[in-house]
Amino acid sequence: MSQNGVGVDLETSLGYLLKEASSALRVAMEEVLRPLGMSVTHYSCLELLAQRPGLSNSELARGAFVTRQSMNVLLQALERDGYVTRPAEAPVGKVLPARLTSRGRRSLEKATVAVRSVEVRMLAGMTEAEQSDAFRILQSMIHSLRDGDDGA
């Protein structure tokens, strides 16, 4: 069989390369977060709450790209361990706004530094222009992928 007939061709597929890059990023993040006793999802949740206090469980799930059920499991653990608080009753509707405790904020500080270093390493060797190219291109991909979900 030749190199490629109708197939996707892993060597030249941007989709495969995207997955590869994402996997490398995840591995690198896990590596620096492990010494802090924190998983990537764990970190994502805390970082989201730091930047957008009061996010609900469902909103956190969307932000971390997991289901709201998975995020709920995580949130309950974080709440139990005192990193996050949620009011006992919803101020409006059923939505429970979550917030970091001071302990949660403290725990996040080191993680943020660690993850930031990974991102810096990832961008090493890229020019400013390449970085803005990457930004624009990735956004284009996301937009195109989500376009055809139901509309067309």
Place this chain on the structure above:
Amino acid sequence: MSQNGVGVDLETSLGYLLKEASSALRVAMEEVLRPLGMSVTHYSCLELLAQRPGLSNSELARGAFVTRQSMNVLLQALERDGYVTRPAEAPVGKVLPARLTSRGRRSLEKATVAVRSVEVRMLAGMTEAEQSDAFRILQSMIHSLRDGDDGA
């Protein structure tokens, strides 16, 4: 708190955008593969075997970005269902080269077409130049991330 102090800033983070794009791709792939009764990992394994017949379990795992234990679970299922064959004894060492059966090849055909359409959709609106930019940039990210794993 202001928009950003020492944090990563989700709105402008290339790392976050990378994860977002990868997630969108995965969702889109799941969407077109579900009607075929196939998961993304399932498809990845078959596609890898189609393009590189004789890959071992460990090699497949690396190619699909999962552990060799996870791939082994999948491979055993694929073998049981007749999509893949492995010799009972290793021709050399412990490595068992896996190959698609004709059933596996048939099953993969439709999936490849479906996944190809997703990739085409993802690249819609991007020029040739942007696609080669994306290729080069993603490879740079992967290289930079893997560099610092142990060496430096």
Place this chain on the structure above:
DNA sequence: CAATGTATGTCAGAATTCTGACATGAGTCA
């Protein structure tokens, strides 16, 4: 107002993936 649609939080169980561990085979090197 009533009905419908959409979104949320949460429980339960299944499926997937992972970490840890072990034995085996190949390659390296003294």
Place this chain on the structure above:
DNA sequence: TGACTCATGTCAGAATTCTGACATACATTG
């Protein structure tokens, strides 16, 4: 040859994430 290192296949159990389901609350619409 023998000791050592490394990679592989695989088993077992834990952790994570998912799918399905339900009740509830808000928004829209007739």
